[in-house]
Amino acid sequence: MAAPFTVLIMAAGQGTRMLSDTPKVLHRVAGKSLVAWIADAARAAGAERVVAVVRPGDGVAEGLPDGVEVAEQREGEGTGAAVLAARGAVKSGSVVVLSGDHPLITPEQLEGLLAEHEQHGARATLLTTDQLDPTGYGRIVRDSSGHVDRIVETKYTDGVSAEELAVDEVNLGTYVFDAETLFDALDNVELVKGERYLTGVFPLIRENGGTIAAHMTDDADAALGVNDRADLMAAEEAAQRGIIEGHAKAGVTFLHPGTTSVEAGVTIGRDTTIAAGTVLEGSTVIGERCEIGPHTTARGATIRDGATVIHSFVLEAEVGIDAKVGPFAYLRPGTVIGERVKVGTFVEVKNSDIGAGAKVPHLSYIGDADVGEDSNLGASTITANYDGRKKHRTKLGKSVKTGIHTSLVAPLDVGDRAYTGAGSTIDEDIPDGALGIERGKQKNVEGYADRVEEDSQK
Numbered sequence: 100m101a102a103p104f105t106v107l108i109m110a111a112g113q114g115t116r117m118l119s120d121t122p123k124v125l126h127r128v129a130g131k132s133l134v135a136w137i138a139d140a141a142r143a144a145g146a147e148r149v150v151a152v153v154r155p156g157d158g159v160a161e162g163l164p165d166g167v168e169v170a171e172q173r174e175g176e177g178t179g180a181a182v183l184a185a186r187g188a189v190k191s192g193s194v195v196v197l198s199g200d201h202p203l204i205t206p207e208q209l210e211g212l213l214a215e216h217e218q219h220g221a222r223a224t225l226l227t228t229d230q231l232d233p234t235g236y237g238r239i240v241r242d243s244s245g246h247v248d249r250i251v252e253t254k255y256t257d258g259v260s261a262e263e264l265a266v267d268e269v270n271l272g273t274y275v276f277d278a279e280t281l282f283d284a285l286d287n288v289e290l291v292k293g294e295r296y297l298t299g300v301f302p303l304i305r306e307n308g309g310t311i312a313a314h315m316t317d318d319a320d321a322a323l324g325v326n327d328r329a330d331l332m333a334a335e336e337a338a339q340r341g342i343i344e345g346h347a348k349a350g351v352t353f354l355h356p357g358t359t360s361v362e363a364g365v366t367i368g369r370d371t372t373i374a375a376g377t378v379l380e381g382s383t384v385i386g387e388r389c390e391i392g393p394h395t396t397a398r399g400a401t402i403r404d405g406a407t408v409i410h411s412f413v414l415e416a417e418v419g420i421d422a423k424v425g426p427f428a429y430l431r432p433g434t435v436i437g438e439r440v441k442v443g444t445f446v447e448v449k450n451s452d453i454g455a456g457a458k459v460p461h462l463s464y465i466g467d468a469d470v471g472e473d474s475n476l477g478a479s480t481i482t483a484n485y486d487g488r489k490k491h492r493t494k495l496g497k498s499v500k501t502g503i504h505t506s507l508v509a510p511l512d513v514g515d516r517a518y519t520g521a522g523s524t525i526d527e528d529i530p531d532g533a534l535g536i537e538r539g540k541q542k543n544v545e546g547y548a549d550r551v552e553e554d555s556q557k
């Protein structure tokens with residue numbers, strides 16, 4: 100067990116290279132903000148406290164997981180200014196400093212970093228890698244005995260020697276410091292182009308005889324930094340690989356992982372198969388033995404064991420055990436599809452309860468309705484739930500059978516085992532076991548075809 104440590108997340112940068120109105124650290128990877136990924140990793144590595152440095156009013160504090168403390172960077176620019184802004188929040192002992200733009204940093208990397216720090220009795224230890232394209236990163240310059248001497252920033256390359264530019268070991272903006280050493284040094288770091296660089300502390304620590312250790316990682320995905328949208332795409336790809344592999348190892352089959360996207364908060368049960376083009380978002384929960392996709396999108400959905408959802412969109416709705424949905428169904432918020440229900444092709448359901456065993460097979464809109472168990476709605480049964488001002492509810496009992504093209508005008512109550520005639524507009528309640536039918540009587544016009552032909556020859 101490492102000694103207790105505080106984590107500081109620097110999250111107050113301008114993120115100018117993103118060309119965005121949204122602060123960089125609030126951009127999302129696999130549905131979770133960059134800064135939330137890092138806070139979660141810090142927690143998982145055993146941080147006693149996690150403090151995020153934000154700008155007043157930038158909205159970053161609102162994007163943080165519960166329990167993360169906030170320090171405001173009210174003045175100064177640069178990573179050094181960010182750390183100084185948190186001075187009051189850090190006690191003595193070890194402080195881990197993380198960059199808000201390295202979202203996929205892992206708890207294992209942080210543990211490795213802390214272990215290296217203790218092992219060397221270092222004042223500062225930094226995480227490095229030689230597995231990334233080093234462009235723009237700070238380069239690690241070591242002395243003749245292999246110790247870290249300094250970090251050369253390359254965001255601007257003027258004044259950087261060719262020798263330094265050839266170094267491919269880079270600083271990942273992930274450090275552990277002795278807190279007092281860090282703040283003493285930071286006070287003395289000189290500004291570069293108006294910015295106080297955190298990396299300016301290393302030569303000062305060296306001058307005072309402090310050891311600087313480095314922990315190298317070869318996990319390039321976990322090392323990735325996000326400065327622009329191309330980096331953000333790379334992080335998304337890496338996160339997807341990790342998430343999908345995690346589910347696969349837990350017993351989920353992905354038929355075409357390259358076209359599938361699964362956000363960080365999704366749960367999937369074993370023996371479920373996820374087909375091509377499927378997108379699972381938010382806190383979607385999928386049970387065991389389900390078949391999802393191809394081309395299904397689920398957001399905030401609950402899909403229970405054994406359900407099939409093909410080519411459909413499920414938004415904050417629930418699909419029951421062994422239910423069959425799609426192709427081309429749209430399930431909207433507040434919908435609960437019961438066990439063994441079939442919701443078929445071109446069917447939209449909103450804020451409705453479809454009872455166990457019921458069938459809504461084709462071309463329907465069911466809104467604000469309760470459909471009883473084992474009912475069967477004929478093709479193109481539609482609820483008229485809105486009178487232009489208010490929404491009303493439609494209630495169908497158990498084992499109701501509607502004829503095709505039935506319009507159900509709410510508020511409406513249809514009894515158990517009732518029927519409706521095809522093409523009826525039903526706006527009066529139907530008692531149990533009755534047939535409700537509403538349509539003009541059919542009239543046949545004899546000889547009509549002959550008359551049309553004669554007329555056209557005139």
Ligand code: UD1
Nearest residue numbers: 109110111112176177178181199200236237270272296324
């Ligand atoms: C920094 C490092 C560089 C390293 C790289 C790794 C410095 C001077 N350089 O460069 O050695 O290779 O990270 O990604 O530290 N931030 C603030 N307040 C500020 C400025 C930045 O909180 O005033 C935060 C940003 O939100 C970001 C992090 O600090 O999360 C890093 O800032 P950024 O400007 O991206 O630093 P780099 O130029 O990438």
Ligand code: CA
Nearest residue numbers: 200324325326
């Ligand atoms: Ca950066």
